[in-house]
Amino acid sequence: MAINNLMKADDSKAKKLFKDLSFSSDEIDIIESVFHKVSLKKGDIILETNNVVNYQYYTLEGCLRSYYLDLQGKEHTVQFAIKDWWISDYTAFFSDSKSIMNIEVIQDATVxxxxxxxxxELYAKIPKVESFFRKKLERAFAAFQKRILSNISQTATDRYTNFIEAYPNIEKSVKNYHIASYLGITNESLSRIRREMSNK
Known part of the structure; x- marks a missing residue:
């Protein structure tokens, strides 16, 4: 491979998105052509409920969250997306149904x-990318199942501990009520858990 191709591979979207894979120059060109870089501002809403879901997003920097709004108007945070995380309304994305989630930018982001x-088309042209996404989805499914089980069986303190392990340093970027809604507890309960943990 020529030196300019090596530089191209090192500085490509492909390298950022698929860190464990190697690609030919032609494959890099394909990836470059289908992933579009977008700059987002805090407060931007990139998906609202009852819309067609055409995209999924890879977070290069910043922070996004997906949330469900119930009939009483209460927000239930489903996912945060920080650096190197993917986000979408996957139920709608894969089933061609209308969105049930909202996606909000909670810290200036590049995706x-x-x-x-x-x-x-990417799957058809570069099969190893399909394998990459399949493994990502398998891990995501396992993580969501684990979260459901933790909500059923674990204390709020245990759920909070798991949260800060999964999202290290995220508390600097998000509001308390975002975390509380993710954990399924009140702001007051979250404050109490933090006090108890700091006193240990």
């Missing part, structure tokens, strides 16, 4: 956006 049509 790579990938549409469903381009993703399918």
């Amino acid at each position: 790579y956006r990938l549409c469903k049509k381009d993703k399918e």
Whole structure:
């Protein structure tokens, strides 16, 4: 491979997005053509409920969250997306149904956006990318199942401990009520848990 191709590989979207994979120059060109870099500002809403979900997003920097709004208007945070995390309304994205989630930017962010049509073409042209996403989805499914079980069986303190292990340093970027809604507890309960942990 020529030196300019090596430099291209080192500085490509492909290297950022698929750290454990290696690509030819032609494959890098394909990846570059379908992932679009987008700058987002805190407070931006990139998805609202009852919309068509065309994209999934890779967070290069910053922080986003997906949340469900119940009939009483209460927010339930489902996921945070920090550096190197993917986010979308996956139920709608994979089933071609309308969105049930909202996605909000809670810290200025830079993301790579990938549409469903381009993703399918990417799978066909670069099969190892399909394998990469399959493994990501398997891990995500396992993590969501583990979270459901923790909500059923663990104390709020244990859930908070698991949260800060999964999202280290995120508390500097998000509001307390975001964390509380993710854990399924009140702000007051979150404050109490933190006090108890700091006193140990």
